[in-house]
Structures are given as structure tokens and as C-alpha cells.
Amino acid sequence: xxxxxxxxxxxxxxxxxxxxxxxxxxxxxxxxxxxxxxxxxxxxxxxxxxxxxxxxxxxxxxxxxxxxxxxxxxxxxxxxxxxxxxxxxxxxxxxxxxxxxxxxxxxxxxxxxxxxxxxxxxxxxxxxxxxxxxxxxxxxxxxxxxxxxxxxxxxxxxxxxxxxxxxxxxxxxxxxxxxxxxxxxxxxxxxxxxxxxxxxxxxxxxxxxxxxxxxxxxxxxxxxxxxxxxxxxxxxxxxxxxxxxxxxxxxxxxxxxxxxxxxxxxxxxxxxxxxxxxxxxxxxxxxxxxxxxxxxxxxxxxxxxxxxxxxxxxxxxxxxxxxxxxxxxxxxxxxxxxxxxxxxxxxxxxxxxxxxxxxxxxxxxxxxxxxxxxxxxxxxxxxxxxxxxxxxxxxxxxxxxxxxxxxxxxxxxxxxxxxxxxxxxxxxxxxxxxxxxxxxxxxxxxxxxxxxxxxxxxxxxxxxxxxxxxxxxxxxxxxxxxxxxxxxxxxxxxxxxxxxxxxxxxxxxxxxxxxxxxxxxxxxxxxxxxxxxxxxxxxxxxxxxxxxxxxxxxxxxxxxxxxxxxxxxxxxxxxxxxxxxxxxxxxxxxxxxxxxxxxxxxxxxxxxxxxxxxxxxxxxxxxxxxxxxxxxxxxxxxxxxxxxxxxxxxxxxxxxxxxxxxxxxxxxxxxxxxxxxxxxxxxxxxxxxxxxxxxxxxxxxxxxxxxxxxxxxxxxxxxxxxxxxxxxxxxxxxxxxxxxxxxxxxxxxxxxxxxxxxxxxxxxxxxxxxxxxxxxxxxxxxxxxxxxxxxxxxxxxxxxxxxxxxxxxxxxxxxxxxxxxx
Numbered sequence: 001x002x003x004x005x006x007x008x009x010x011x012x013x014x015x016x017x018x019x020x021x022x023x024x025x026x027x028x029x030x031x032x033x034x035x036x037x038x039x040x041x042x043x044x045x046x047x048x049x050x051x052x053x054x055x056x057x058x059x060x061x062x063x064x065x066x067x068x069x070x071x072x073x074x075x076x077x078x079x080x081x082x083x084x085x086x087x088x089x090x091x092x093x094x095x096x097x098x099x100x101x102x103x104x105x106x107x108x109x110x111x112x113x114x115x116x117x118x119x120x121x122x123x124x125x126x127x128x129x130x131x132x133x134x135x136x137x138x139x140x141x142x143x144x145x146x147x148x149x150x151x152x153x154x155x156x157x158x159x160x161x162x163x164x165x166x167x168x169x170x171x172x173x174x175x176x177x178x179x180x181x182x183x184x185x186x187x188x189x190x191x192x193x194x195x196x197x198x199x200x201x202x203x204x205x206x207x208x209x210x211x212x213x214x215x216x217x218x219x220x221x222x223x224x225x226x227x228x229x230x231x232x233x234x235x236x237x238x239x240x241x242x243x244x245x246x247x248x249x250x251x252x253x254x255x256x257x258x259x260x261x262x263x264x265x266x267x268x269x270x271x272x273x274x275x276x277x278x279x280x281x282x283x284x285x286x287x288x289x290x291x292x293x294x295x296x297x298x299x300x301x302x303x304x305x306x307x308x309x310x311x312x313x314x315x316x317x318x319x320x321x322x323x324x325x326x327x328x329x330x331x332x333x334x335x336x337x338x339x340x341x342x343x344x345x346x347x348x349x350x351x352x353x354x355x356x357x358x359x360x361x362x363x364x365x366x367x368x369x370x371x372x373x374x375x376x377x378x379x380x381x382x383x384x385x386x387x388x389x390x391x392x393x394x395x396x397x398x399x400x401x402x403x404x405x406x407x408x409x410x411x412x413x414x415x416x417x418x419x420x421x422x423x424x425x426x427x428x429x430x431x432x433x434x435x436x437x438x439x440x441x442x443x444x445x446x447x448x449x450x451x452x453x454x455x456x457x458x459x460x461x462x463x464x465x466x467x468x469x470x471x472x473x474x475x476x477x478x479x480x481x482x483x484x485x486x487x488x489x490x491x492x493x494x495x496x497x498x499x500x501x502x503x504x505x506x507x508x509x510x511x512x513x514x515x516x517x518x519x520x521x522x523x524x525x526x527x528x529x530x531x532x533x534x535x536x537x538x539x540x541x542x543x544x545x546x547x548x549x550x551x552x553x554x555x556x557x558x559x560x561x562x563x564x565x566x567x568x569x570x571x572x573x574x575x576x577x578x579x580x581x582x583x584x585x586x587x588x589x590x591x592x593x594x595x596x597x598x599x600x601x602x603x604x605x606x607x608x609x610x611x612x613x614x615x616x617x618x619x620x621x622x623x624x625x626x627x628x629x630x631x632x633x634x635x636x637x638x639x640x641x642x643x644x645x646x647x648x649x650x651x652x653x654x655x656x657x658x659x660x661x662x663x664x665x666x667x668x669x670x671x672x673x674x675x676x677x678x679x680x681x682x683x684x685x686x687x688x689x690x691x692x693x694x695x696x697x698x699x700x701x702x703x704x705x706x707x708x709x710x711x712x713x714x715x716x717x718x719x720x721x722x723x724x725x726x727x728x729x730x731x732x733x734x735x736x737x738x739x740x741x742x743x744x745x746x747x748x749x750x751x752x753x754x755x756x757x758x759x760x761x762x763x764x765x766x767x768x769x770x771x772x773x774x775x776x777x778x779x780x781x782x783x784x785x786x787x788x789x790x791x792x793x794x795x796x797x798x799x800x801x802x803x804x805x806x807x808x809x810x811x812x813x814x815x816x817x818x819x820x821x822x
């Protein structure tokens with residue numbers, strides 16, 4: 001180590017020694033790289049001390065040239081965090097270091113939850129470091145004095161960068177960083193902190209920008225993070241499994257694990273499942289009352305804060321949660337993690353495992369709870385993937401013009417911008433590096449006149465060109481824009497409040513609109529009776545009823561990653577060859593044996609198609625193992641192509657493993673295969689014809705219209721209703737479609753549907769793979785074990801109560817099991 005650098009590192013080394021810690025090599029490498037003026041990406045596992053790897057050098061750089069008692073009046077460091085839940089914990093850790101070193105630095109907090117009083121204090125007396133969310137940076141950029149506020153900034157550290165890479169929040173952050181780089185008279189250091197993903201070099205390029213990327217470094221923590229994956233196995237597997245049926249039946253095996261652990265996080269994939277599991281656990285183990293809590297994004301901020309604090313203070317035995325607790329909050333008492341259902345991705349599962357054994361060197365232990373027996377294949381696949389260190393990539397977004405438009409209006413609000421200067425900055429970002437002159441001019445025209453079709457409406461001409469400076473003069477337009485900053489768009493949420501007072505959280509309007517006064521629903525662990533909606537607030541009271549519906553939130557579906565899907569097929573292929581090495585595969589051997597007896601086990605080299613008949617009609621089951629989203633499109637295209645041979649109508653069902661076509665007539669699958677059913681020729685044309693692309697794009701356009709400022713979601717407490725937002729955006733979409741066919745926001749909505757909802761590239765890869773596979777068509781007497789979970793969806797669509805649906809599924813299951821036992 002260079003002697004001068006060694007001296008510069010001394011305060012950090014002494015601080016570590018005072019804690020009886022020894023710094024990891026990656027931490028020392030990060031300190032040195034930072035002090036040498038480098039930017040880069042740090043790849044380190046959860047619980048390895050990654051915060052200290054980049055917070056320490058921020059302090060060391062200051063101590064090189066200043067006394068600890070010296071006070072700097074401006075912000076020196078921005079520490080960007082994607083989740084509000086992370087901010088408080090990180091701020092606490094950062095401030096502790098400053099206090100221990102007698103450094104007169106204040107670490108501030110700036111998120112959507114920061115009070116107006118605190119914001120004013122920060123404006124008058126800026127903290128030396130600010131833990132901040134991406135949205136809050138843009139709020140600060142909308143203020144006229146932002147250049148002065150940020151002028152002394154030395155470094156920007158983006159925590160959990162992998163979480164917002166590939167999202168519009170990530171794109172907005174790219175833009176913000178491009179602006180902040182130009183405000184200082186010194187080179188800004190940019191650092192990202194990322195968990196392991198498959199495209200780390202690209203992740204570095206995106207966070208650093210085109211100007212800093214080449215000189216940037218990637219520092220990897222060469223720490224072997226031991227993860228123990230244990231699947232909770234049923235005593236007996238049902239040969240005809242169905243989704244959601246098994247999970248809570250395993251509670252007698254789950255409760256002892258919770259009781260033997262200090263603190264446990266139980267992850268579900270959706271907020272609805274969180275509510276259901278919380279109730280199921282309390283019913284099974286009432287002795288846990290008072291030591292069990294729930295945590296998800298729709299619960300009131302204060303309640304979530306209480307849960308986080310209680311976890312820190314070791315007051316809770318169990319927290320049932322969603323991805324709201326995925327990221328790097330350091331809950332050290334947590335020694336066990338339970339994952340309910342397939343997490344759909346290796347990286348997500350690995351991240352959740354890291355919530356336990358959070359201290360360096362500790363083993364992370366995660367239990368996998370299948371929601372149906374076949375999901376045990378995922379348990380085996382996940383364990384092996386983690387052992388092999390294979391993780392998914394995060395694909396960055398490019399040319400999100402709605403985000404760019406919002407950003408330009410933000411700069412116009414804060415005092416104006418000169419287009420050539422801002423274009424030069426924007427072109428340094430990965431997302432807009434290929435932005436054309438035509439697209440740039442379109443954006444400028446859009447914010448100044450509303451574009452080709454909206455020019456006659458004053459409300460869309462928000463920005464004025466005043467001697468080459470683009471600015472907003474209208475105060476109302478400026479206020480509306482400031483209230484709309486951000487890229488997180490969803491179904492408008494209504495506050496839930498007791499009649500007697502006290503907020504519980506937020507719930508989506510689409511769910512509440514289906515309730516009548518007197519209906520009961522489970523929320524935040526309570527059974528609530530809906531009373532009425534007043535001033536966009538849902539008023540409720542406690543209910544003593546034991547039954548109630550569980551809210552369904554948007555965005556609950558997660559697609560199976562292609563990497564995990566490939567590993568699942570690999571496990572099934574080994575089973576087809578008679579190899580059952582994993583305990584999970586041994587457990588489901590009876591299912592796979594029956595599948596093999598009645599049909600065949602799918603492999604990586606074949607596409608299995610099953611044709612059968614039941615009282616529901618004629619079925620064709622196809623198993624590409626490409627995930628729910630791809631199967632939706634493949635099912636629609638397959639149905640369209642078969643209907644050209646014989647004009648019949650279909651209903652379709654799908655899961656992550658395959659899809660079903662159901663008709664009241666026999667399906668000519670043999671003839672369809674003869675004429676190349678899965679041909680790549682005219683595939684896109686058939687996609688457009690088989691699904692209503694225009695309608696999907698119109699729905700997607702609502703989010704784009706909101707982000708770009710075409711529609712306004714309302715003032716605080718006076719939000720515009722969801723159906724009105726959809727109607728407004730729908731009208732604008734149709735106007736653009738008819739009179740402005742080259743509108744770039746309409747083009748973007750089409751591209752987003754293709755890339756995000758239909759997984760365009762993965763669809764083509766799937767079809768290519770199918771064409772390389774041997775197609776195996778099996779005529780089966782009955783639906784097979786692999787077909788049954790998909791068939792269950794047909795039963796669920798019938799207009800019956802949940803009890804009647806369960807009865808029918810169980811009856812069908814028993815009939816098939818009797819057939820299997822003959």
C-alpha cells in the first residue's frame with residue numbers, strides 16, 4: 001500500500017479497531033480508489049459492510065484537508081437510496097461514524113416523508129451529507145437555488161443500484177447525476193453499490209455515464225457468502241398439485257422454525273399473500289400474538305416504521321412481509337428467512353436470503369415453502385444456481401422520453417435551461433446516448449407547444465423560450481409540475497382511516513370501488529368494515545366477523561426469469577433420466593413417475609404437448625417453461641394460427657411452466673404442427689393480430705402521459721379518480737393516433753408493451769428454442785400432473801364462491817388420483 005495512502009486511511013483503520021473489526025480487502029480497495037479520485041461500482045453481498053466501504057472514504061477525503069472540528073456549510077455527499085425504509089437505517093449508521101470520530105458533520109434525511117419544517121431547516125443550514133431518494137433529488141432540482149445548494153458536492157453514492165437499474169426511477173437518476181456533474185468546478189465522484197447481477201460492467205456504465213465509464217472501476221468483495229437453502233417438504237405429496245393449496249398446510253412445520261429462531265422474516269410475493277399468511281399464522285399459532293407483525297408498501301408509514309424499530313430492538317419474533325423489506329436494512333437480530341412460493345428469480349431469492357446472517361461471515365439461512373408440490377423443483381434449482389453463482393442481468397432502459405420531458409420541465413420550473421448545454425449533459429447518460437436531433441427537437445416542441453396536435457390548448461404549452469432560455473412563467477403550471485415529479489405511477493391509492501381517527505395505510509381505488517358499505521376486508525392484519533368514502537379517504541371500523549375478502553393490488557405478478565426457467569428444465573431433464581439427487585426431486589418423484597407414466601417429463605431438448613378431453617371440453621397443454629408473460633402471448637398466437645385451420649374459439653389458461661388451449665370442439669393440433677405452428681415467419685404480425693396491442697398500449701400510455709405531464713393526478717387530498725385519469729389519457733391517445741401518427745410518446749407506449757409486458761426479446765428467443773427442440777405430442781386419457789395446475793385456473797374462472805371452487809378442485813383431484821391408483 002502507498003505510504004501516503006496508508007496515512008490517509010488511518011482514521012478508518014482506527015475506527016474499525018475500536019469496534020474490534022478488521023476491514024475487508026474490498027473495503028480498503030474502495031477507500032483507496034475513492035481517495036485516488038476514481039468513480040466505480042462496488043459489488044458486495046448484503047451484510048458485508050458495504051456502507052462503510054464508501055462512507056468511510058467520504059470522511060477520509062475531508063480529513064485529508066480539514067480538522068475534524070471544521071464545519072463546512074454545504075452538502076458534500078449525496079447518498080441515494082431507492083427505498084424510504086432504507087434511508088433511516090443508513091442515516092443512523094453514517095451519523096454514528098461521524099460522532100465516533102468527533103466529526104462535526106450532520107447527516108440529513110430527504111425523502112417523501114421529510115416534514116416541511118425539516119426541509120426548511122435543510123435549506124437554511126444544509127447537512128454535510130444527505131441520504132435521499134431519486135425523486136427528492138428532482139424536487140430539489142425544481143427549486144431556483146439548486147445550483148448553489150449542490151455546488152460543493154464531492155461524491156454521489158447510489159445504494160442498491162441493481163434495484164432501480166432498468167426502471168424509470170433509474171433513468172431519472174441518470175439525468176439528475178448528469179446535471180449535478182456540471183454544477184461543480186471539480187470532477188464529481190460517482191459510485192454505485194450493487195448486489196450480484198449478471199451484467200455488472202453494464203451496470204457500472206449506466207451509473208457512471210458515458211463520460212466517466214472508461215476510467216471507472218469495479219470492485220468486487222471476494223467474500224464467500226454462505227447461503228443455506230432448506231425446502232420445507234410435505235409429508236405426502238399430492239400427485240395432482242395446484243397453486244396456493246399446499247403453502248398454509250405446511251404451517252405446522254413452519255411455526256416450530258419461527259419459535260426456535262430469534263427473529264424471522266417471512267417473505268411473500270404479493271401484498272395480498274402477506275395479509276393472508278399473517279391471518280393464517282395467527283390462527284395456527286395464537287401464542288405469537290404480540291410478537292408477529294406485517295410489513296408491506298400499502299401500510300401507513302408510521303406503522304412500518306414501528307415494525308422496523310421493533311425488529312431492531314428484538315421485540316418481534318416474526319414479520320410477514322413483501323419486497324418492502326428486500327433491501328439492505330440491517331436487521332441484525334434476524335437469523336431466519338422464509339420464502340413462500342417461487343420467488344421467480346435467483347437474484348431476488350439470494351437477496352432475501354441475505355436478510356438473515358447479516359453480519360460478515362455469518363451463514364444466511366433461508367427456508368423455501370412451496371405453494372404446490374411441483375414448486376419444489378424451484379427449490380432445488382435455486383440452491384444449485386446460488387452454488388454456481390449464476391444471477392440474472394438487469395437490462396437498462398433507453399430513450400424513455402416521458403422521463404426526459406418531465407426532467408426538462410423540472411429545469412424550466414427552477415429558473416430555466418439552455419437547450420444546447422442540457423443536450424450535451426443528457427448525451428453523457430447511457431439512456432440517452434443515442435438520442436437523435438429529431439427526437440430532441442420533438443421534446444422541446446412538446447414542452448413548449450404540446451406538439452403537433454395539442455398546440456391550440458394553452459395548458460399544454462407549459463414552457464416558454466425567452467431569449468434562448470426555456471422556462472415556466474405560469475405559477476399554476478409550475479405548482480402542478482412540482483406535485484407530479486416522480487416516475488412511480490400506479491392505480492391511485494386512497495387513504496384508509498378509522499371513523500374514530502387514525503390512519504392505517506393506503507389501498508387502491510380499483511379494489512375499494514367493488515365494495516359496498518358493510519362489506520368486510522382484511523388489511524394490515526385487521527378485519528375492517530367498509531363504511532364510506534369521504535374526501536378520497538376510505539372510512540372503516542373494526543369488524544368482529546371472522547370472514548372477509550383480501551385486497552388485490554396491481555403489479556402482483558412476477559414473471560419467471562429465463563435463467564431460473566432453464567435451471568428448472570435442467571432438473572426435470574435429470575429426473576427424466578432417472579437421476580433424483582436433490583431431496584426436493586426425491587420428494588416429488590411420485591408426481592414425476594406418474595407424469596412419465598401418463599405422458600412424458602419435459603426436458604431442455606424437447607417441447608411437450610399434451611392433448612386430452614374432459615368434461616370441460618377439448619384441451620391442448622403446451623409446456624415451453626418460459627414464464628407467465630411469454631405464455632400469455634404464445635397462447636394467443638397459437639390459438640390464432642390454429643383458428644385459421646379450423647374456425648373455433650378458445651379459452652386460455654397459463655402458469656410459468658406452460659399454457660392451455662380449451663375448446664368445445666376438437667383442436668386440430670396435429671394439422672397445426674404439420675404447417676409449422678411455431679414458425680418465426682410473421683410472428684410479430686400474428687402477435688398484433690392475436691392480442692389487442694392498441695388497447696394495451698393505451699393502458700400503458702396512461703403512465704407515460706402522467707410522467708410527461710399530459711394529465712394531472714390532482715392536488716394533495718383531491719386526487720383525480722382512476723377512471724377519469726384513464727379516460728383523459730385515452731382521449732389524448734386516440735387524438736395522437738388519428739392526427740399525430742408519429743407521436744413519440746405513442747411510439748414509446750407501444751415499445752413498452754412489447755418489451756415490458758410481452759417480453760418481446762424473450763418471446764422471440766422462446767420461439768427460436770422451440771424450433772430447435774424435438775416436439776413431442778402425447779394423447780393422454782386424463783389431464784396429467786403437469787396439466788392439473790393449469791386446468792385449475794379454468795375451474796377458478798367459474799362464477800362460484802371460493803368454497804365452491806375449492807370443493808370442485810378437490811373433487812376433480814380425487815377423481816384423477818383414483819384413476820392414477822388403478
